[in-house]
Structure formats: structure tokens, C-alpha cells
Amino acid sequence: MDYYWSVTAIRFLLTNAAESNPMDVINKDDKFFGLGTCDMKGFFAFILQVCKGLDVKKLKKPLYILATADEETTMGGARFFAQSQAIKPDVAIIGEPTNLVPVVMHKGHMSHRISVQGQSGHSSKPSRGVNAIEIMYEVIGELISLQEKFNLNYNNERFDVPTPTLNMGAINGGDNANRICGYCELDIDLRSLPGMSDDELLNWLSESLKPLAEKYPARISFEELHPSSPSFEQSKMPSDENCLVSIAEEISGHSCCAVNYATEAPFIQQLGCQTIVLGPGSIDQAHQPNEFLAHSEIEKTDKLLMTMIQRYCF
Numbered sequence: 001m002d003y004y005w006s007v008t009a010i011r012f013l014l015t016n017a018a019e020s021n022p023m024d025v026i027n028k029d030d031k032f033f034g035l036g037t038c039d040m041k042g043f044f045a046f047i048l049q050v051c052k053g054l055d056v057k058k059l060k061k062p063l064y065i066l067a068t069a070d071e072e073t074t075m076g077g078a079r080f081f082a083q084s085q086a087i088k089p090d091v092a093i094i095g096e097p098t099n100l101v102p103v104v105m106h107k108g109h110m111s112h113r114i115s116v117q118g119q120s121g122h123s124s125k126p127s128r129g130v131n132a133i134e135i136m137y138e139v140i141g142e143l144i145s146l147q148e149k150f151n152l153n154y155n156n157e158r159f160d161v162p163t164p165t166l167n168m169g170a171i172n173g174g175d176n177a178n179r180i181c182g183y184c185e186l187d188i189d190l191r192s193l194p195g196m197s198d199d200e201l202l203n204w205l206s207e208s209l210k211p212l213a214e215k216y217p218a219r220i221s222f223e224e225l226h227p228s229s230p231s232f233e234q235s236k237m238p239s240d241e242n243c244l245v246s247i248a249e250e251i252s253g254h255s256c257c258a259v260n261y262a263t264e265a266p267f268i269q270q271l272g273c274q275t276i277v278l279g280p281g282s283i284d285q286a287h288q289p290n291e292f293l294a295h296s297e298i299e300k301t302d303k304l305l306m307t308m309i310q311r312y313c314f
Contacts, residue, residue, distance in 0.1 A: 020290050031292040038281025038293045040071075043095025046280065046298075050305045061313045064089060071264060073226050078264035082271065089273045091244045091312055094265045097281035100300060102248035104236070104276055105158060105258035106265065107165075108192040110201065110228035113185055114139055114209075116173075117219045120182030129180030133173050135216055136184040139209065143168060143188065146208040156193045158258040164201070165191045165260075187225060191260065194231040232266040234275055242312075244274035251307050252278070259283070278304075 020026050022035035036042065047065055054063075064087055068077025081087065096103070116139065118132030143166060150164045166188060173184025190201050205222070213220045236245040236256075245256055256276070261283065269275040280297040 030295045033292045037291055038097040039286035040095050042293045043279045046301050059313050063313050075264055078267035082267040092268045092273045092275045094263050094277040095279035096263050096277045097279050097283050099282050100252050101254040102256040102276045102278050103259050104234040104245055104256040106232045107260050108231035109262035111189040111225040112222050113187050113225055114222045116184045118182045121180045123178045131181050132184035133181040142208045161260050192231055194233045198228050229262045230266045248276050
């Protein structure tokens with residue numbers, strides 16, 4: 001009976017957590033619920049609405065609306081534009097949910113899979129096999145030590161998580177309780193601070209696993225899951241009257257800040273333009289059930305975008 005009630009309670013909680021259909025936009029409680037309402041399809045609705053009211057014949061400079069693919073994984077769309085250099089804007093705004101606070105710095109992101117090749121066999125004779133889970137246990141210990149080294153060696157107080165981070169996100173191994181595990185894999189992500197290179201992070205990772213690689217020859221390997229995304233930083237230029245950071249702070253009424261997640265900003269910045277991350281909604285709603293954008297964001301966002309466009313394009 002206790003088990004029955006526990007399962008029922010869990011189902012009730014899960015049902016409540018998924019109350020709104022993510023594929024529909026639901027207008028309720030002064031909020032728009034739906035997948036992407038704040039992260040970050042909602043931004044396109046705003047910019048298209050603002051553009052409807054523009055007299056394009058009066059534009060002194062072009063206004064581009066750039067839609068890119070694979071922003072959550074490879075960032076392939078933004079990489080393409082960075083490589084092709086097909087457009088050369090003066091400034092760019094990446095419409096991530098920042099509560100309309102200008103973001104001028106964020107961490108980089110890279111993800112890797114660490115694999116351990118063991119030797120399967122019957123669990124009654126452990127000495128005849130090599131248990132990949134046991135080796136992975138040692139790998140995890142080294143990764144925890146590596147995070148401690150990051151904490152000691154790198155720090156940037158502009159971030160609310162001021163050190164690089166290493167997250168162990170997914171693990172898989174073995175197929176049966178009575179078999180020695182012959183293979184185990186662990187997916188990790190690393191988030192670097194501005195100023196840290198991919199090569200530097202990979203060297204830290206390689207050096208941390210080197211003793212185990214020597215202890216278990218040809219059994220430990222790691223590979224990239226997705227192309228890495230670099231960290232981002234946009235400097236303020238006090239002597240420039242068109243400094244995007246200063247103007248964004250003035251118009252939004254917020255001081256610029258740093259965030260822990262990654263965006264397409266460093267790729268768009270490679271087009272040679274001043275770049276910030278700025279948009280309605282909260283990152284706390286992103287990737288969550290019942291994602292929403294509050295009605296209270298609408299007027300503020302319309303006004304901010306229109307003022308920015310007037311400042312740079314008219």
C-alpha cells in the first residue's frame with residue numbers, strides 16, 4: 001500500500017509539472033506558456049512586431065533579422081555566418097532571455113565522452129574480466145579532483161559561479177547484474193572562463209586522466225560530442241558615442257552582467273560587430289516544463305527594441 005501511494009504521488013507531481021502542452025501557446029495567468037516562448041522564439045515575435053511599424057524607406061542603415069539553426073547543439077548556423085562573413089553589421093543583439101539585462105560576458109562550453117573499454121565475463125569469476133565500471137569509478141574520482149584544481153587556479157568574480165565548471169551529465173555501462181561490465185561511458189561538459197582556451201582545458205583533462213591511462217593501457221579514451229563554443233566578452237568603449245554596451249545600459253536601465261551559459265554571441269562577434277546578449281524572459285524558465293513569457297515583458301521589450309533600432313538605423 002505504501003508503494004502504491006508513493007507511485008501515485010509521483011504521477012501527480014509529474015502531471016502538474018507538465019500541465020501545459022509545450023507545442024501549443026497558452027495564454028493564461030498573464031503569461032504565454034509554450035516551448036520557446038522565452039528561449040528564444042519569443043524574441044522573433046517581438047522583433048517582427050516592431051518591424052511591422054517601421055518605415056523602411058527612412059532607414060539609413062540596414063536592419064538584419066538573423067535566424068540560425070542548431071543553437072542548442074552545434075551552433076552550426078552561427079558558425080556558418082561567422083565563416084562566410086556574408087554580412088557586416090555594426091552591432092548585434094542576441095535575443096536570449098536575460099530579463100532585458102545586457103549580457104557582455106559568458107562562459108564557453110565544450111562536451112566530451114569518456115569511454116572505458118573493459119573485458120566482459122561471468123560475474124562469478126571477476127579475475128577473468130576487466131570491470132569497466134570499476135575503472136570509471138577511478139575516472140570520476142580524477143574528475144572531481146580536476147574540478148577542485150579549477151576552483152583553486154581560476155576565478156572571475158563577475159560570474160555568480162566564478163570558476164570553470166565540470167559537469168558529469170550522463171553515464172551508461174553494463175547490461176546485466178551477472179556479467180562483468182565490458183564497456184562504460186560518461187558524458188561531461190566543461191564551461192570555461194573568458195581567457196581560457198579549448199587547448200588549455202583539454203590539456204587539464206588529459207593530464208588528469210594520464211595516470212589512469214598508464215595504469216590501464218588502451219582502455220580509456222575521450223572524444224568530442226559537439227564542436228566547442230568559445231567564451232564571450234564584449235568590452236565597453238567609453239570614448240565611442242556608439243558604444244553598444246553603454247547605449248544598452250542607458251536604454252534598458254540595467255548595468256551589464258556576466259552569465260554562466262553559452263550563446264551564439266562569440267560567433268556573431270566574429271563578423272566584426274559590437275555584440276551583446278539581451279532579451280525578454282528569464283533563463284530560469286528555459287529548458288523547463290511550463291516555460292512562459294510574462295505579459296509584463298511585452299511593452300518593455302517593444303520599447304527597448306524600437307529605441308535601439310532608432311538609435312542605430314535611422
